[in-house]
Amino acid sequence: MAMRAGGAALAVVLLGAVLVPGLAGAQPGVFVTPSFSIAEVYDDNLFFTPSRREKDLISRFSPGIQAGYQSVPLTLLGRYTFDAEIYPDHPELDDAQVRQEAGIEFRSRPNRTLTLSFDGAFLETQTPGQLNVATGILVGRVRAQRLSAKPGVAYEFDPLTAGAAEYTLTEDELSGGVTILTHVGDLRLDRRITPLDTGSVGYTLREFDFDPGGTTTSHAVTLGWTRQLTPLTSLTLRGGPRFSEGSVDPEVSASIRHRLRLGEVSFTYSRSQTTVIGRAGSVDNEAFIATAVLEPLPSLEVRAAPSLLRTFDADREARVYALDLTAEYKITAWLSLEGAYEFSFQEGGVNAIRDEEISHNIILLRLTVKQPYRIY
Numbered sequence: 423m424a425m426r427a428g429g430a431a432l433a434v435v436l437l438g439a440v441l442v443p444g445l446a447g448a449q450p451g452v453f454v455t456p457s458f459s460i461a462e463v464y465d466d467n468l469f470f471t472p473s474r475r476e477k478d479l480i481s482r483f484s485p486g487i488q489a490g491y492q493s494v495p496l497t498l499l500g501r502y503t504f505d506a507e508i509y510p511d512h513p514e515l516d517d518a519q520v521r522q523e524a525g526i527e528f529r530s531r532p533n534r535t536l537t538l539s540f541d542g543a544f545l546e547t548q549t550p551g552q553l554n555v556a557t558g559i560l561v562g563r564v565r566a567q568r569l570s571a572k573p574g575v576a577y578e579f580d581p582l583t584a585g586a587a588e589y590t591l592t593e594d595e596l597s598g599g600v601t602i603l604t605h606v607g608d609l610r611l612d613r614r615i616t617p618l619d620t621g622s623v624g625y626t627l628r629e630f631d632f633d634p635g636g637t638t639t640s641h642a643v644t645l646g647w648t649r650q651l652t653p654l655t656s657l658t659l660r661g662g663p664r665f666s667e668g669s670v671d672p673e674v675s676a677s678i679r680h681r682l683r684l685g686e687v688s689f690t691y692s693r694s695q696t697t698v699i700g701r702a703g704s705v706d707n708e709a710f711i712a713t714a715v716l717e718p719l720p721s722l723e724v725r726a727a728p729s730l731l732r733t734f735d736a737d738r739e740a741r742v743y744a745l746d747l748t749a750e751y752k753i754t755a756w757l758s759l760e761g762a763y764e765f766s767f768q769e770g771g772v773n774a775i776r777d778e779e780i781s782h783n784i785i786l787l788r789l790t791v792k793q794p795y796r797i798y
Contacts, residue, residue, distance in 0.1 A: 450493035461788035472778035558742035635702030640666035
């Protein structure tokens, strides 16, 4: 699908954002939440190159709006924001719309046992590496976009048994490159076995269509177990075989989460199948992610998330070591100050992706004004 087709889809998403936003309170009603942020961003590798890195101190301006309706049986939300950036040392990169993002969210609970949902999102950016959420692989500056839709249904058969079905359609486009259309269908059945244990069985169908390129299809059957180890600690394990193009590979996820008096810590491991923006062909991906979220003060939240992401196919492999640090302080109910540091170091690559060592550091300081208004 061409870029202009994605633009038509964007219009649909934006219409949803206008009709629907952010939650501003617990009582039923319609809310509108305009926002505006100003940020200074230091980037030490603007073009994601292994050598001769170029840096700049970027001024970023981000207006946005959220709007929507919330009640107990129905939630309808929408959002839209864009970034304008000024580069003092690289004026050729100045852009009044370097990236834009829109989304809609729908939740309906017609009765106690049935929940219907839909999530739609659109993202257009000049830094397509941010679309590689699962792999962390860096990609040079070029226009890219992602359009996604995710309908779902959940049903509670009895107090101990629940089922869910979801379908996700995602289209990734890289200007002058590969277009990837991804279909993912998920079925899951959960059963509480004891007051502390829940078992589950799941099935996942994935189909990746690459243009230019071919199609890859996989089927995964998994068994899962969740155990409440203590009142503050839970463990979840899930795994099974994944069948794809005549091969059998593991589909695995494991996580442990512990609540603290002032926050929580967690560790997650997963191995699955995904894609890399701009590349024809699916890849396997392993992720090791630790996360700590702390609230030392009622108005201060601090988050740290080191990770190792390993991406590989039959011939090549890439490793990305990353660290995200953020601290947000609420000055008032409508004004907040955020500081962030992002580090990534990539070793190797997969096929068309560059295989040099690439490091990237970003430091951000942002002031955000956000005020919800109740329409009725």
